[in-house]
Amino acid sequence: MTQALAHRWRFFRAGGFDQVQLETPADLAALRGLDQKLWASLACPVNNLELDRRMLEYIDLNKDGRIRAPEILDVVDWTLARLADPAVLFQPGPLQLASLTDDAEGTRLRLAAQRLLSLLGRADGDSLTPADTANLAQLFPPHEANGDGLVPASLTDDATLKAAIADIIACLGAQTDRSGEPAIGVEQIAAFFDQARQMHAWHARAAEQGLDVFGEGTVAAVEALSAVRDKIDDYFTRVAMAEFDPRAAALMNAREEELVRLASLSLADAGEVAGLPLAAVQQGDHLPLSKGLNPAWQDAIAAFRQRVVVPVFGELDSLSREQWQHLLTLCGNYLAWQAEAPKPAIAEVLSRGRILELVEQGIEARLLALVEQDKAVAEAAGGLVDLDKLIRLRHGLIELLRNFVSFQSFYARQDKAVFQAGVLYIDGKSCDLVVEVGDVEAHAKVAAASDCFLLYCACTRRGQPVRGKEALNIVVAVTAGSEGDLQAGRHGLFYDRDGNDWDATVVKVVQNAISLREAFWSPYRRVSKLVSDQVQKLAASRDADVVNKAAAKVGETGAAPAATPAPAFDIAKFAGIFAAIGLAVGALGTALAAVVTGILSLVWWQIPLLFLCVLLAISGPAMLLAWFKLRRRSLGPILDGNGWAVNAQARISIPFGTELTQMAVLPKGSDRALRDPYANKPVVWPWIIALLLALGLGYYAWSNGAFSPEPEVPAEAAAPVQGAAQ
Structure with a gap:
C-alpha cells in the first residue's frame, strides 16, 4: 500500500x-x-x-x-x-x-x-x-421481530415455544437480542437438537430391541434378575447333569448328611440354608416360582417373578430353560444398550423425558420458522x-x-487518550498514564520492556459497582518525582474517567529509573540505607546479648558462687591498647591532614571543581544509566501487553514524563508557616565535634607550613646553581 x-x-x-x-x-x-x-x-x-x-x-x-x-x-x-x-x-x-x-x-x-x-x-x-x-x-420492542435472527421468549405467544426457548437458554446460554432480551439463534437451536436427537435415537433402539418391555421398572428388573442369576443357572445345570446320568440325580440334591446337620440347628437364620440347591432336581427343566423352592431364596424369586417374568410372559408358576435364556438375552442387550448411552451436556440440565418430548413435538422446526419470521424484517x-x-x-x-x-x-495533552483509564493519587503524586489490565503477571512480562517505573494496583469499589464491576486491575507509569516509599502494599486512590473513586492497593512494582534527580541521590541513599541497616543490626545483636546474659543470670538457682578475686591490673596490657589506639588516631589524623593539605594547596577556584568531580564520580554512573533508560521509555510495551499492535516507538521523553506525573504543589498565594512545632530538635554536638576536628586539622596543616608561601629564590643565588648544573 x-x-x-x-x-x-x-x-x-x-x-x-x-x-x-x-x-x-x-x-x-x-x-x-x-x-x-x-x-x-x-x-x-x-x-x-x-x-x-x-x-x-x-x-x-x-x-x-x-x-x-x-x-x-x-x-x-x-x-x-x-x-x-x-x-x-x-x-x-x-x-x-x-x-x-x-x-x-x-x-x-x-x-x-x-x-x-x-x-x-x-x-x-x-x-x-x-x-x-x-x-x-x-x-x-421485545415482542416484535427486529431482523437480527435471534428470538427471545417474548417474541411468541406459544407457551410451548416459550418453554423450549427457556430450556435452550438454560442449557447453552443466551445471546442478546437487539431489544436487549436474552434470546437464541440458529446456532444454538442446531446445537441443542443435535444433542437431543442423539438421546432420542438411543431410546428408539431400545424400543426396536424390545428393551422397553419393563418400562420404568427396567432398572429394578435387571437388579432382580442379577440377584438370582447364579442360583438359577446352578439349578438348570444340576438338572442337565441329572439328565446326563441318572446316577447324578441323587447327588445333585442336598446330601442327607447336610440335612441331618441342619436338622439339629435353629433355621431361623436362613443363611445356613442358602447354600443348598434352589429346588430339587426332580422338578425337571421347569423351575418352580412359588412352591418347592429353597426357603432362603423365596423372597428373591418372588421379586424376580413379579418384576421380570410377569412383564414378559405373564403370570407363570414355573420357568423353562428356554424362557430363562430369553430373559438372560434381554437383560444382556439392555446392559449393552445402557453402556452405549450418550452423555450430552443438555442432559445435565434437563431430564431425559423432557429432551425426548422436545424432539417428538417437532419443536426444532417451529423455532427455526420463528427465526425466519424474525429475519423477514x-x-x-x-x-x-x-x-x-x-x-x-x-x-x-x-x-x-x-x-x-x-x-x-x-501527546496533545488536551484530552485523555482512549486507553487512559483515569488518575491515580499516591505518595504525593498524581499519575495520568493509567491503563486497565486483565492479567497482571502476563501484562508485566511485556510491559517491562517499556523501561518505565510501573505500579500494578488492585482497585476495589465494594457495594458500588461501576459497569457491573466492583474490582479491576490497573498499571500506572510513574514518570516524574522520586521513588519514595512506592512499594507493594501501599494504598492510593484511583479516579476513573467518570469520576468514580476506587481504593487502590499496589500489588506489583516494576523498578526502573524515574528521573535524573532520583538517580543523582540514589548512591547516597543506598549507602545511607546500608550503614543504617548495619548499625541497626549491630545494635540489635548487642541488645540481644545483654538480654540473654541478664536472663541467664536471673535463671541461675542454688547457692551463690564463691566470690572470684578481681584480677590484678596489668599495666603492660593497657599500655599496649592505648598505644594501638594512639597509632590509629595518629594515622587517621595524618590521612585527614594530608587530604586537607592537598585541598588547601589548590587555588581557590579549583576547590569547587574538586568537589564537583567527586560528586560526579559517585553519582555519574547512576545518572548515565538512568539517562539512557529515560530516553528509552516507551508507551508501546504498556499497550502491547493489553493486546494492542503499536506500530511506532511512542517514546515518553523526560519533559513529557513530567506532564504525565504531577507532584504536590502548594496553591499560589498560600500562607506557609515554616516552623514545625513537632519537628525533631537539631543535635548540636556532632557539629561541634566536626568543627573541632576541622580546627585541629587546620592547625596541624598551619603548623607544618601548609599555609606559608614558598620563599622566592634570589636571582643571584640561582645563577651559580644554574652554572653548576651546566
Missing part, C-alpha cells in the same frame, strides 16, 4: 516519530492511501477503551473482540458515503438529518430517523444524539441499526482515529 500522491498530508512529531494529523474530510477520504507503516497502531482490543462500546462493536465486523486497520478503513468509507458534509465529524453536536446524503441510502436513513423521532415524541425534530438510541428496547430494521451506527460514529470516529492512526490525543 502506497501513500496517495494527490493528497498533501500534514504530520507532527511527538514521541520520537512522525504522526499524521487528521483535521479535514479530505484527510479521511485519503486515509486508505496512507502507508500503514506511518500509522501509530495497527490493531487494538475492544475492551478497556474509553469509547462508546456499541460503536466499537459496529466496527468489529468479525466479532473477534479486536479492531484492525482494514476495519477502520471500511468504517471510514462507510461513514463518508452517508454524510453530505463530512466536516460535521470534526464538530461537536447531534447528527442533523440535513447532513445525510440525498441518494437512496441517505433517504432510507432519513426515513428511519423520522420514524424514530415519531417514536420519541419529536415528530418535527431534525437531529438525533446517541442518547436517543441508547434504549434498544424502545427501538426494537431484516431490511426494514436495518435502517434503524445503520442510523444508530451513524449517530455513534458521528460522535466517536474522529476520537478513535486520533488514538489509532496517530496518538494525537495522548
